[in-house]
Amino acid sequence: xxxxxxxxxxxxxxxxxxxxxxxxxxxxxxxxxxxxxxxxxxxxxxxxxxxxxxxxxxxxxxxxxxxxxxxxxxxxxxxxxxxxxxxxxxxxxxxxxxxxxxxxxxxxxxxxxxxxxxxxxxxxxxxxxxxxxxxxxxxxxxxxxxxxxxxxxxxxxxxxxxxxxxxxxxxxxxxxxxxxxxxxxxxxxxxxxxxxxxxxxxxxxxxxxxxxxxxxxxxxxxxxxxxxxxxxxxxxxxxxxxxxxxxxxxxxxxxxxxxxxxxxxxxxxxxxxxxxxxxxxxxxxxxxxxxxxxxxxxxxxxxxxxxxxxxxxxxxxxxxxxxxxxxxxxxxxxxxxxxxxxxxxxxxxxxxxxxxxxxxxxxxxxxxxxxxxxxxxxxxxxxxxxxxxxxxxxx
Ligand code: NAD
Ligand code: MG
Numbered sequence: 001x002x003x004x005x006x007x008x009x010x011x012x013x014x015x016x017x018x019x020x021x022x023x024x025x026x027x028x029x030x031x032x033x034x035x036x037x038x039x040x041x042x043x044x045x046x047x048x049x050x051x052x053x054x055x056x057x058x059x060x061x062x063x064x065x066x067x068x069x070x071x072x073x074x075x076x077x078x079x080x081x082x083x084x085x086x087x088x089x090x091x092x093x094x095x096x097x098x099x100x101x102x103x104x105x106x107x108x109x110x111x112x113x114x115x116x117x118x119x120x121x122x123x124x125x126x127x128x129x130x131x132x133x134x135x136x137x138x139x140x141x142x143x144x145x146x147x148x149x150x151x152x153x154x155x156x157x158x159x160x161x162x163x164x165x166x167x168x169x170x171x172x173x174x175x176x177x178x179x180x181x182x183x184x185x186x187x188x189x190x191x192x193x194x195x196x197x198x199x200x201x202x203x204x205x206x207x208x209x210x211x212x213x214x215x216x217x218x219x220x221x222x223x224x225x226x227x228x229x230x231x232x233x234x235x236x237x238x239x240x241x242x243x244x245x246x247x248x249x250x251x252x253x254x255x256x257x258x259x260x261x262x263x264x265x266x267x268x269x270x271x272x273x274x275x276x277x278x279x280x281x282x283x284x285x286x287x288x289x290x291x292x293x294x295x296x297x298x299x300x301x302x303x304x305x306x307x308x309x310x311x312x313x314x315x316x317x318x319x320x321x322x323x324x325x326x327x328x329x330x331x332x333x334x335x336x337x338x339x340x341x342x343x344x345x346x347x348x349x350x351x352x353x354x355x356x357x358x359x360x361x362x363x364x365x366x367x368x369x370x371x372x373x374x375x376x377x378x379x380x381x382x383x384x385x386x387x388x389x390x391x392x393x394x395x
Pocket of ligand 2 (some may be wrong): 155156157227
């Protein structure tokens with residue numbers, strides 16, 4: 001293989017689940033990649049431990065009150081890593097010419113600013129932060145196209161579609177894109193049974209090990225709804241050509257059907273390191289640490305339609321995608337507030353779709369012609385949902 005210049009990788013959300021998988025793949029290829037920037041929200045101890053292992057040039061904590069702890073911790077460990085705090089510092093570091101690849105793996109709309117900064121700076125952007133695409137998908141893809149940024153989707157479904165298409169272009173020859181869904185821990189449950197589920201049950205995903213927010217989204221099927229909107233923006237495909245199939249084994253990561261009747265799918269064990277290796281190495285294939293798929297050990301592939309009555313979040317996301325404009329921003333923001341309240345034990349599981357539905361009804365879609373309009377819709381939906389929570393209108 002030809003020699004490659006070593007590329008600098010910024011890992012945003014380094015202390016999370018995707019962050020850990022990224023650093024695992026990076027560490028397998030020291031001649032090709034090094035982690036140059038590590039960023040986290042507020043968990044300074046975990047960030048410091050990663051700095052000792054990976055010796056980045058820069059470490060960033062979003063919570064500015066944690067700056068001194070980060071700076072002192074780095075110096076106590078004898079590291080040359082420079083400490084930074086706050087969102088503006090992160091945006092500057094991902095835009096810097098010293099950074100080649102940005103892994104956007106912050107959870108929630110909090111990741112929008114840095115993801116957009118990386119797109120505007122023309123970086124290779126390994127995009128896991130689906131909420132930023134749901135909130136501002138058109139602005140994100142337009143910024144990336146204008147700056148020549150290469151977006152490689154990391155979400156396993158979109159990464160599968162990207163592999164089938166070998167690009168983000170799904171023009172006339174694609175007749176349908178089918179996202180697969182595991183169905184989450186409550187597949188087959190009735191709506192009545194879902195009223196009683198606990199936080200522990202909801203975050204225990206049967207197939208994937210992930211952060212708490214996306215685990216709850218997988219349990220409500222909102223995750224698949226966000227992914228429909230994500231696919232619409234990434235591949236320029238309208239609602240009529242998008243579909244969802246529940247596939248409990250989580251081995252087929254998505255399918256692309258072409259006009260000639262061919263269907264291509266990508267298969268593999270459910271481990272995000274495959275997607276991350278595709279994103280880092282593309283168009284080369286590099287080792288990820290994930291073994292190949294032995295179909296004799298996994299001989300069954302089942303498929304079924306999603307249950308939109310038991311899992312209304314998927315229906316609400318279809319609705320927001322069709323309404324367009326500010327509706328996806330409202331859907332996402334209300335969902336973030338509701339999931340956080342559920343994780344804190346403040347509301348029951350069925351209140352998540354109820355709060356999202358209420359926000360979509362109270363804040364009808366308006367055209368989303370600017371980032372300000374989208375951020376305002378996001379803020380309004382958060383305020384409204386917080387008010388609903390404070391009024392104990394939802395059990
Ligand atoms: P996680 O909760 O494990 O990690 C989140 C990371 O974001 C942490 O490092 C945290 O410190 C950081 N963070 C939180 N708020 C921040 C802020 N304001 N500023 C900077 N950093 C902040 O989450 P995860 O499971 O790794 O998911 C990350 C993103 O990737 C999400 O958007 C999720 O939907 C997406 N994703 C994850 C998986 C998966 O397998 N985990 C799969 C597909 C997509
Ligand atoms: Mg996914």
